[in-house]
Amino acid sequence: xxxxxxxxxxxxxxxxxxxxxxxxxxxxxAFGVVLLTATGYIAELLxxxxxxxxxxTLAIVISILSVLLIGVAVYVAAIVTSNTFATVIAGRTRRIxxxxxxxxxxxxxxxxxxRQGLVVGAIGALLGxxxxxxxxxxxxxxxxxxxxxxxxxxxxxxxxLLIPAAVVTLTTWAGAWVGSRGVLxxxxxxxxxxxxxxxxxxxxxxxxxNAGAIVLFVAGGALLAAGIxxxxxxxxxxxxxxxxxxxxxxxxxxxxxxVMPPVLRLVGRLFGPSATxxxxxxxxxxxxERSSRMAIGVVIGVTLVTMFAVALESVKAVIAxxxxxxxxxEFAAIIDxxxxxxxxxxxxxxxxxxxxxVNLLTIGIVQRRRELxxxxxxxxxxxxxxxxxxxxxxxxTIAAVATGLVLGxxxxxAGAQSLLGSVAMPPAWQAPTFVAPAIPWAPVAIIxxxxxxxxxxxxxxxxxxxxxxAPVEALAE
Numbered sequence: 389x390x391x392x393x394x395x396x397x398x399x400x401x402x403x404x405x406x407x408x409x410x411x412x413x414x415x416x417x418a419f420g421v422v423l424l425t426a427t428g429y430i431a432e433l434l435x436x437x438x439x440x441x442x443x444x445t446l447a448i449v450i451s452i453l454s455v456l457l458i459g460v461a462v463y464v465a466a467i468v469t470s471n472t473f474a475t476v477i478a479g480r481t482r483r484i485x486x487x488x489x490x491x492x493x494x495x496x497x498x499x500x501x502x503r504q505g506l507v508v509g510a511i512g513a514l515l516g517x518x519x520x521x522x523x524x525x526x527x528x529x530x531x532x533x534x535x536x537x538x539x540x541x542x543x544x545x546x547x548x549l550l551i552p553a554a555v556v557t558l559t560t561w562a563g564a565w566v567g568s569r570g571v572l573x574x575x576x577x578x579x580x581x582x583x584x585x586x587x588x589x590x591x592x593x594x595x596x597x598n599a600g601a602i603v604l605f606v607a608g609g610a611l612l613a614a615g616i617x618x619x620x621x622x623x624x625x626x627x628x629x630x631x632x633x634x635x636x637x638x639x640x641x642x643x644x645x646x647v648m649p650p651v652l653r654l655v656g657r658l659f660g661p662s663a664t665x666x667x668x669x670x671x672x673x674x675x676x677e678r679s680s681r682m683a684i685g686v687v688i689g690v691t692l693v694t695m696f697a698v699a700l701e702s703v704k705a706v707i708a709x710x711x712x713x714x715x716x717x718e719f720a721a722i723i724d725x726x727x728x729x730x731x732x733x734x735x736x737x738x739x740x741x742x743x744x745x746v747n748l749l750t751i752g753i754v755q756r757r758r759e760l761x762x763x764x765x766x767x768x769x770x771x772x773x774x775x776x777x778x779x780x781x782x783x784x785t786i787a788a789v790a791t792g793l794v795l796g797x798x799x800x801x802a803g804a805q806s807l808l809g810s811v812a813m814p815p816a817w818q819a820p821t822f823v824a825p826a827i828p829w830a831p832v833a834i835i836x837x838x839x840x841x842x843x844x845x846x847x848x849x850x851x852x853x854x855x856x857x858a859p860v861e862a863l864a865e
Contacts, residue, residue, distance in 0.1 A: 398507070404754050405476050406508060408747035409469055412740050413512025413560050414519065416465040419736045420458045420552025421520025422527070427454040429528055429542045433535075457733050458552060464688050464737040466559040467641070468744030471681035473505060473567030475751045484574045498571040505564020512560065513553035521549065601643025608636025612802050619806030620820035629806040633799050637691070640795070644680035644687075649673055651787040652683075658786075659779055664772050668779035679784060682748045686788035686842075687795070689738030690835060693731055694796025695803070700727040701826040702804035709823050710808070712816025731831060738838075746846045749781055753850040764855075774851040781847040789839045793832065801825035 615629025656669030708715040812819035
């Protein structure tokens with residue numbers, strides 16, 4: 389990979405991974421603009437209705453939901469950006485070490501990476517602001533034509549639209565700063581090497597970080613269980629469960645290098661004992677940090693979509709149990725409609741995670757050109773190299789989806805149970821109620837199919853890169 393240009397130029401934007409980071413920032417910014425416009429327009433429609441008091445309350449609820457969804461998208465984008473820059477730093481090891489050798493400090497190098505993150509975030513946020521405003525204008529024009537509301541006028545351009553752009557810019561900068569922490573560990577002696585990733589033994593030796601991740605996960609799990617039990621007495625149990633969910637997932641994200649390798653090892657057994665399959669499985673395990681970075685974004689996306697689907701399905705189950713029978717068909721239809729809308733919105737975060745997987749897999753292949761060249765020099769065919777890269781992508785996506793489905797089911801059910809477990813519903817008025825997780829199989833099937841498509845898409849560019857360079861040329865780099 390060519391070394392980025394100096395601080396005074398923007399040539400580094402052509403470096404592998406920067407374009408995808410700009411795309412992630414643009415999607416997040418555009419999503420925020422569209423949501424703010426949609427909720428603002430809906431609020432104007434409600435204010436023009438005859439039920440002003442109830443409409444104001446509903447408008448506030450919709451606005452809060454919009455802010456939460458924007459926060460989720462920005463959170464996923466920040467993780468994807470952080471993982472991207474961490475992978476890019478691993479590929480810049482030799483350059484950073486050479487600069488350290490001639491007197492540059494690690495902090496100055498890290499500041500340069502953070503500056504690049506700020507520029508990437510600003511470009512992506514600006515593109516998203518323009519694109520999101522254009523989409524919003526089309527959506528509002530269509531709504532006006534279809535609904536023909538009386539006395540409803542909405543200004544598309546206003547200062548609040550700058551908020552998502554500013555937040556995305558700052559979180560991209562923060563993600564680059566967090567992802568560049570590997571700069572601090574680069575030594576001048578590594579100028580003789582290339583891309584450096586921590587081994588399994590080095591990761592196991594990070595006792596403080598690993599212990600913190602375990603503590604967060606266990607404490608979060610305990611609070612999640614406490615929230616479910618408290619939910620049998622009061623709906624406030626959902627607050628405790630929510631805190632438990634945040635803590636436990638934060639522990640999982642922090643300790644991803646502990647959790648994902650065992651899952652990857654189990655998935656690896658599904659692909660048989662062939663040399664190509666075993667090599668792909670070992671590649672996924674040999675660098676657990678790189679594999680975990682690729683997987684965690686997909687885990688978040690799948691967890692969010694599954695969580696909302698299971699939560700709303702479990703809501704129907706809890707209400708039906710409290711009512712003493714089947715759920716009212718009209719009410720069930722309303723929940724199903726709301727569920728479809730919510731999963732469609734949350735799916736934006738899953739798209740961001742998918743972009744991150746494609747980006748990280750591509751960067752990883754670029755940084756392993758010498759390794760792949762050596763395999764081809766030893767007699768591994770082009771087809772076998774392509775199959776190996778495809779199987780690596782399959783390992784990561786299947787492991788991520790399995791983990792996300794389990795977490796999403798647990799979080800979604802816990803949210804519904806802790807919120808409505810103590811609420812009595814007519815006509816039976818039974819409370820407290822405790823039900824098993826209700827799994828909506830159609831959304832789960834869609835997630836699995838989407839994962840298969842994502843695996844194929846994610847492997848297209850890397851497999852082309854893996855076989856494009858001649859073995860002698862790759863070994864000479």
